[in-house]
Amino acid sequence: MMSDLQSNWYPIASSSDLPRRHVYQTQLLGREFAVWRADDGYVNVWENRCLHRGVRLSIGINNGTDLKCQYHGWRYANRTAGCTYIPAHPADAPARTICNNTYPAQEAHGLVWAGETAVGAVPELPGFEDATVLRAIPLNAPMDLAARMLLGYSWEDGCKGQANADGSVTVTAADGTAVRVFLQPMDSNHSVMRGLINRPASGKERAALLRRHSWLMQELRDRIESRAAAQDAPAPYQPVIAKVSDDLVDIPALGAAALRAELRVQVARRELTAEGIVSLRLEPVTGKLPTFQPGAHIDVHLPNGQVRQYSITNGPGETGHYTIGVKREPDGRGGSIAIHDTVQEGDVLAISAPRNNFPLRRDSTHTIFVAGGIGVTPLISMARAMNAQGLSFEFHYFVQSDDHVAFRQHLGEFERALVIHKGLSPDATGATLKEVLAEPGFARHVYICGPGRMLEAARDIAAAQGWTDETVHFEYFANTVEVDDSTAFEIDLARSALTLQVPAGKTILEVLRDNGIDIPSSCEQGACGTCRCGVIKGDVIHQDVCLTNAEKAEGKSIITCVSRAASERLILDI
């Protein structure tokens, strides 16, 4: 019986009960709901209980894109009700997703409809296409009793009531004016009459219409309630309190990554700097930020538990904040989407201190910057530093279109040194790079950052035109090499006098960590170079994209997060 009721659609609010940024509280079959409309128009019907500590979400704050709990500031996203931010833990946020309980909802005929397990369409209301929603009338009576007595509802002589299959009642007057009333069962002995009248009305006419029916329905309410009071009240519904999933029971352990996220910053400004690219200005929560060098990046710990690396775009002397640019990567692993969809101004994030694996030489006679797409970020910081010192450089920025040009204001500082190449095909990009990289020479350097394919093309063209390895500097966003970890070998740690086995399926970095040797790391996929370590003896299979070809050939360094031994044994300078 209960399940039949639960599978029905019931009106639980008028559309007008959900003005901008409001949270409406109501109840259905004994279960409280928090109902709120996001700025995109979507109507959320959630159980009225924050899953953290049970506080009603109806006293929370509707931010337009999420609902913030009053107790601990947890934020739950529009549509999914997934938790996107836990202020108590800016570092090492739980990777697991905490979701509040949501219920099916639809908005139709000026009403919001919901049901615990409702599916399909809400009732069609022929003849009520241009209806006016009447004022809701709550009453202390069971829904069925109210429906029966509504058959006698009347506003003039000749009104006739008729029960509908969906449980509603239609009362029609001789002139065709009709009122259809649905009942919302708040609880077994507590209901709300929600009526529609089949004619449009506005202004004073609407006010008069609402007043008249409100008055008549209040009178009917009194009659229904006195009847209800004379009979035994049914037992209240006992809504089942769903248990949270098993993986949310234990508190997550403090991760090693969190220990390296030593800084706390607040998102002071968040703006769209180009199509699909947001910039975040990160200011310290307390104290000062450590010094950065042009080309440096920071690890950013995201509310979804992921850690991502972003380059600092700051110019020299801008030490009160770090500003990063993040491109939305819909096919990525979720880091950029977390930043685009959940991180808001005012949020606290944990970050690492800046690390620089992409240092800038300032002893050059001329420097060429080649940026592709979001690869512009570290190069902006470098070029701003050179610009401030009056050093000679040119800045080539390859973008899809004008809308994709990020950080325009800073680029503007470069004046005639800036060349923006828009919408070039791969071939045309190659041809342009050939021109740009036509003249290698003494103390001339090139810095490249961009998508893998473009970066490789640029490196090949530079090499073909006579640029030596030492003059071509580059930084990948991600490793483009397919990493093979199927070999097993031994590592000797020269300084620690330890011998460790690296089995198939584990990286050198992981084996070091397992044995309590914590060396710095960042991207952990062979792109950033943070976990680089010296090799004293042994041959290396390089699987990274951060060492230059010359460095790889020399064999004196290894990127411990991806690369492995070609020999049975490696002696590392650790």
Place this chain on the structure above:
Amino acid sequence: MSTSKCDDQVTLDHWYAIAPIAEIEGAGIQQTTLLEQPIAYARNSARDVVVWTHEGVPGDVPDRNCLPVRERYGYVWTTLGAPEHDVFPIPEYAEADRRNIHAATFGVNVSAPRVIENFLDMGHFPFVHTDILGAEPHTEVKEYFVEVSEDPDEIVASNCKFWQPMAAAASTGGADVDYIYRVPHPYCSVLYKSSPLDESRKDVIAIFVQPLSQEQVRAHMLLSLLDDTNNDTDIRLFQQTIFGQDKPILENQYPKRLPLDPRAETPIRADKSAIAYRRWLSEKGITYGVIPSAA
């Protein structure tokens, strides 16, 4: 919900603060409720505090069949059962230079353990006690230690640190404040926090919750401070402001009773002390004011 009186023997066998002693002076016979049992209290002709049960009409001050009474920390304590130990100790209360103040008795429509859990919670400071006990962006709850000891039978959360703009009535600005929490009784907690006036010692704030029923309480708040500048009224008002901010949150918790099933709500690391508290209540076999975990 239930109209029958408390049948949880574990809960019955504890001492409960039912009123500040100062309220008894010259006030005649007064009434309150403990665990759904109406009780009355007064001073008898010998000036002793007497507490007795009744079923609606307190009658005259009886000279026998009275409940056990203790006068501790400025409050009258009594019990409907047979506690194994005396009222738990708060040694600081006896230190000569402390100001011992009854800050307030607040009625709250929630279960006693929800009040204790809120008292142990630091994560809500920036959101509920904005610009007093916390302020954004200082929202992080850093790692702290939780220990459950057997003798004495209590939970201790230590090394708790939180940045507070205005930690006490005597504060002059923001500071990283150290906290230690004790839970020596299922419905009482004692908090030690850095004193703004003496680095080497701590202010003490204690909450003694008197359950009227499973879902209604009176919370008595004791302050034992090193403050020698503010007057009692200012100190009380400060504490009442804080509790006045907690009350609407507490009364909007659903369910009102504390669910002990680990799958009822979602803890995070900041809730370590609450997790220990729920487990401790479960192990004691407490059923009053909680939703016991299904076996």
